[in-house]
Amino acid sequence: MIIDPRKRRKEQHTPVYIGETEVERVKTFKFLGIYVSEVLIWSHNTQQLLRRSQQRLSSSGSDTELRNEVTNNLRAGSLEGEQKNSDNNQNAFGATTCNVCGMLYSPSTTEDETQHLLFHNQFISAVRYVGWKKERILGEYPDGKIILVLPDDPKYALKKVEEIREMVDNDLGFQQVETKVPSQTKTFLFISNDKKVTGCLIAEHIQEGYRVIEEPLPEGSEREKVMFERQRAWCCSTVPEPAVCGISRIWVFNMMRRRGIASRMIECLRNNFIYGSHLSKDEIAFSDPTPDGKLFATHYCGTSQFLVYNFISGTRLT
Ligand SMILES: CC(C)(COP(=O)(O)OP(=O)(O)OC[C@H]1O[C@@H](n2cnc3c(N)ncnc32)[C@H](O)[C@@H]1OP(=O)(O)O)[C@@H](O)C(=O)NCCC(=O)NCCS
Ligand SMILES: [Zn+2]
Numbered sequence: 001m002i003i004d005p006r007k008r009r010k011e012q013h014t015p016v017y018i019g020e021t022e023v024e025r026v027k028t029f030k031f032l033g034i035y036v037s038e039v040l041i042w043s044h045n046t047q048q049l050l051r052r053s054q055q056r057l058s059s060s061g062s063d064t065e066l067r068n069e070v071t072n073n074l075r076a077g078s079l080e081g082e083q084k085n086s087d088n089n090q091n092a093f094g095a096t097t098c099n100v101c102g103m104l105y106s107p108s109t110t111e112d113e114t115q116h117l118l119f120h121n122q123f124i125s126a127v128r129y130v131g132w133k134k135e136r137i138l139g140e141y142p143d144g145k146i147i148l149v150l151p152d153d154p155k156y157a158l159k160k161v162e163e164i165r166e167m168v169d170n171d172l173g174f175q176q177v178e179t180k181v182p183s184q185t186k187t188f189l190f191i192s193n194d195k196k197v198t199g200c201l202i203a204e205h206i207q208e209g210y211r212v213i214e215e216p217l218p219e220g221s222e223r224e225k226v227m228f229e230r231q232r233a234w235c236c237s238t239v240p241e242p243a244v245c246g247i248s249r250i251w252v253f254n255m256m257r258r259r260g261i262a263s264r265m266i267e268c269l270r271n272n273f274i275y276g277s278h279l280s281k282d283e284i285a286f287s288d289p290t291p292d293g294k295l296f297a298t299h300y301c302g303t304s305q306f307l308v309y310n311f312i313s314g315t316r317l318t
Pocket of ligand 2: 098099100101102103116120
């Protein structure tokens with residue numbers, strides 16, 4: 001971090017280099033779990049904290065049940081049901097789940113309401129999928145299809161991927177950064193029958209991953225396991241192991257979760273990441289997984305000791 005104490009900052013900073021690479025100047029960055037802004041104010045950090053806590057609340061068991069109820073009502077096309085559920089959907093903290101974008105927010109707080117509106121609009125535009133002439137369809141299912149977008153695809157396809165990635169990063173509370181090497185990433189999109197992007201997986205080539213070392217989840221109900229997962233610290237080995245494919249983002253629209261969409265996207269990834277070969281689960285690593293990501297990866301890989309990589313936050317791992 002460079003601190004510039006000058007009062008007048010008319011001229012640009014001289015670029016800083018590490019070797020031959022220019023150090024990127026960012027508006028905010030995450031250091032030991034705290035967002036530091038370029039003007040040293042806390043608002044971004046506070047917003048991210050709020051967002052994280054909202055996400056955790058929105059993922060608790062009772063909300064999942066409520067969300068399923070909302071989804072069922074939406075599917076039945078009952079407007080009355082929608083209204084009723086969105087009213088009922090208010091939790092003990094006065095928060096409401098928007099039944100379009102799925103965000104949990106408190107309508108009585110202006111800041112929250114604004115944040116919701118911003119995300120809501122970004123979400124609506126990002127998930128809209130008009131259909132492309134040339135689609136690389138990898139799988140067709142009763143509830144949708146999976147398509148693959150490659151770095152050399154037409155601009156409109158890459159633009160959609162970028163829009164989705166920004167929205168996903170926002171949903172995950174990630175800092176907005178360009179995908180590291182866009183020319184090498186492969187993006188898998190799940191398109192639902194109503195022409196919306198409801199799942200996204202961005203994969204990249206990697207050389208190594210690190211195995212999570214932690215106690216397996218204790219026996220108990222799913223709710224207990226989820227609560228445990230959300231609270232515990234975790235760490236991973238410092239010994240690198242060879243890996244081939246890194247999952248840099250995996251995301252499913254929260255009203256469509258637990259229907260095997262993420263699992264189907266990973267199946268497609270394993271079959272199509274390298275032409276003519278099928279990746280084993282041990283060749284895949286997850287980038288800095290969230291609690292949801294860990295629960296999913298543990299189930300998908302059949303072990304809590306799966307591979308991870310690219311853990312920039314430094315707070316989750318020792
Ligand atoms: C993680 C995520 C992509 C999973 O997507 P999904 O489509 O719901 O996953 P699947 O339906 O394929 O899940 C397969 C299994 O994984 C486990 N699993 C997935 N999400 C889980 C969760 N939140 N809690 C507990 N178990 C979970 C379950 O065993 C599930 O099988 P089941 O539904 O039959 O019990 C989704 O929760 C998501 O988008 N979360 C927000 C973004 C995020 O955190 N991404 C991870 C970045 S590393
Ligand atoms: Zn909304």
